Amino acid sequence: MRKALKALACCLFLGTGAYADDSLLISNAVVIDGTGAATFSADLLVEDGVIKSIHAPGEGPKTASRSIDAKGRVVAPGFIDLHTHGDPVAQSFENFLAMGVTTVTLGMDGSSDSLTGGEGGLAGWKKRAGAKGLQLNVIPLSGHGTVRHLAGIPDGTRALSPAQTEALQRTLRQDLAAGSFGLSLGLEYVPGVYAETAELRALGDVITNTDAIIMSHMRSEDDADVEDAIGELVAMAPRGRVHVSHLKVVYGKGEARADGLLAFMAGKRETGTRLTADVYPYAASYTGIGILFPEWALPPTDYTALRQQRDDELLDYLGKRITRRGGPAALLFGTQPYAGQTLAEAAKAAGKPPAGFIADLGPRGGSAAHFVMDRTVVDKLLADANVALSTDGSPTMRHPRAFGTYARLIEYYVMQQNQLSLEAAIHKATGLPAQIMQLADRGVIKPGMAADLVIFTPANVRENTSYIAPHEKATGFDIVLVGGYIAYQDNKATPARAGQVLRLQ
Numbered sequence: 001m002r003k004a005l006k007a008l009a010c011c012l013f014l015g016t017g018a019y020a021d022d023s024l025l026i027s028n029a030v031v032i033d034g035t036g037a038a039t040f041s042a043d044l045l046v047e048d049g050v051i052k053s054i055h056a057p058g059e060g061p062k063t064a065s066r067s068i069d070a071k072g073r074v075v076a077p078g079f080i081d082l083h084t085h086g087d088p089v090a091q092s093f094e095n096f097l098a099m100g101v102t103t104v105t106l107g108m109d110g111s112s113d114s115l116t117g118g119e120g121g122l123a124g125w126k127k128r129a130g131a132k133g134l135q136l137n138v139i140p141l142s143g144h145g146t147v148r149h150l151a152g153i154p155d156g157t158r159a160l161s162p163a164q165t166e167a168l169q170r171t172l173r174q175d176l177a178a179g180s181f182g183l184s185l186g187l188e189y190v191p192g193v194y195a196e197t198a199e200l201r202a203l204g205d206v207i208t209n210t211d212a213i214i215m216s217h218m219r220s221e222d223d224a225d226v227e228d229a230i231g232e233l234v235a236m237a238p239r240g241r242v243h244v245s246h247l248k249v250v251y252g253k254g255e256a257r258a259d260g261l262l263a264f265m266a267g268k269r270e271t272g273t274r275l276t277a278d279v280y281p282y283a284a285s286y287t288g289i290g291i292l293f294p295e296w297a298l299p300p301t302d303y304t305a306l307r308q309q310r311d312d313e314l315l316d317y318l319g320k321r322i323t324r325r326g327g328p329a330a331l332l333f334g335t336q337p338y339a340g341q342t343l344a345e346a347a348k349a350a351g352k353p354p355a356g357f358i359a360d361l362g363p364r365g366g367s368a369a370h371f372v373m374d375r376t377v378v379d380k381l382l383a384d385a386n387v388a389l390s391t392d393g394s395p396t397m398r399h400p401r402a403f404g405t406y407a408r409l410i411e412y413y414v415m416q417q418n419q420l421s422l423e424a425a426i427h428k429a430t431g432l433p434a435q436i437m438q439l440a441d442r443g444v445i446k447p448g449m450a451a452d453l454v455i456f457t458p459a460n461v462r463e464n465t466s467y468i469a470p471h472e473k474a475t476g477f478d479i480v481l482v483g484g485y486i487a488y489q490d491n492k493a494t495p496a497r498a499g500q501v502l503r504l505q
């Protein structure tokens with residue numbers, strides 16, 4: 001029975017050419033085409049997973065084998081998330097479909113272990129994805145840390161030998177040839193934290209020569225360091241494509257701070273770097289508590305020995321860092337056994353000072369939401385013309401961004417705050433990320449583009465999720481189509497598996 005179902009799913013939903021006469025008419029659509037242009041009314045004809053033609057309302061062909069009456073609802077391109085975690089071969093990405101996402105970018109923050117680091121590398125993962133079928137499209141990246149491991153470089157290594165550099169470049173080139181869009185960095189994490197300028201330049205050369213993209217996680221996102229950290233990325237590929245993931249200014253406050261950062265980035269573009277960024281629309285970050293620790297306490301350091309030898313120094317460092325980041329009430333644990341508790345609460349219940357509590361957990365002791373950003377800065381960055389939207393979420397992450405980002409874009413930024421027009425907001429989620437990733441056939445509604453579409457009434461979109469109940473799905477995105485097939489409807493994912501692993505064009 002299971003086999004039969006799988007075969008059915010395969011033939012109905014996989015091969016776009018399975019039925020030569022497969023066609024879909026979406027009538028009475030209010031089209032927002034993803035370019036930022038003004039809304040218009042139309043009927044859309046989809047054939048074999050591709051937008052075939054666009055007609056005046058009521059003038060679309062009546063011969064389509066399937067039809068959807070949009071009933072005056074918005075029809076926009078499916079949203080393209082520029083920074084995503086998780087593995088769609090092993091997990092359901094229903095929470096992404098629920099907020100209109102039809103393409104995710106994976107292998108971020110320096111780690112692509114499940115994507116390029118597993119059996120058979122990226123080609124092996126693609127084979128497994130093809131066999132299982134994908135709910136949505138995937139843009140694969142190569143994680144710097146994963147490339148480093150595959151090249152046999154031990155974590156703590158700083159200056160690479162010529163042979164190690166050669167192995168690193170060779171591994172990255174292989175990934176790019178297998179379809180990776182570029183290199184993701186995790187310069188605040190192990191092993192990226194050990195990478196020096198020469199290593200980054202060597203990798204940047206490979207990226208520039210293949211017109212691939214570099215996507216950060218930067219060396220630091222702190223107020224005092226963020227411009228230097230962007231400068232380090234730009235220096236990797238001064239004539240190339242450089243993208244700052246989850247752009248933010250930790251501790252930075254006010255409009256002038258955001259303006260200063262945006263002006264700095266505009267200056268880099270003037271010198272020839274194709275520099276872009278994405279933002280998730282929340283004032284808390286979410287990451288491992290390792291972010292609180294000094295580099296000298298991170299792996300491969302023997303943490304047990306370190307605590308015996310330098311405990312006072314460590315506790316002093318942690319105490320200052322916790323204070324600098326807003327105090328123990330500004331950290332909300334997302335992982336068990338403390339999920340839903342602030343550091344202040346958890347430490348108090350344990351009868352320990354916050355620094356001692358964190359030291360006992362250790363740098364790998366869990367993940368948390370960190371309330372370290374100013375809403376004014378977030379909103380100003382998001383409004384910039386070169387800044388797109390991302391979730392930095394996963395199917396399981398305990399941060400509202402993973403379930404709410406695109407609903408928040410519509411509900412909060414467009415409908416409640418009037419900070420963005422609907423057309424501009426949709427552009428940040430579709431046409432702009434497609435441009436950044438050089439996707440020639442997605443992100444815009446016009447003939448010849450893939451039929452990744454989302455149908456919704458803006459006033460009905462709800463974010464639902466919160467820091468306390470982060471796994472509530474968004475509502476209001478009525479129908480989500482991936483490759484011309486309905487992937488999400490009636491508040492649940494369908495069995496459709498029309499997602500594709502995209503290739504750099």
Ligand SMILES: [Zn+2]
Nearest residue numbers: 109217245246
């Ligand atoms: Zn990151």
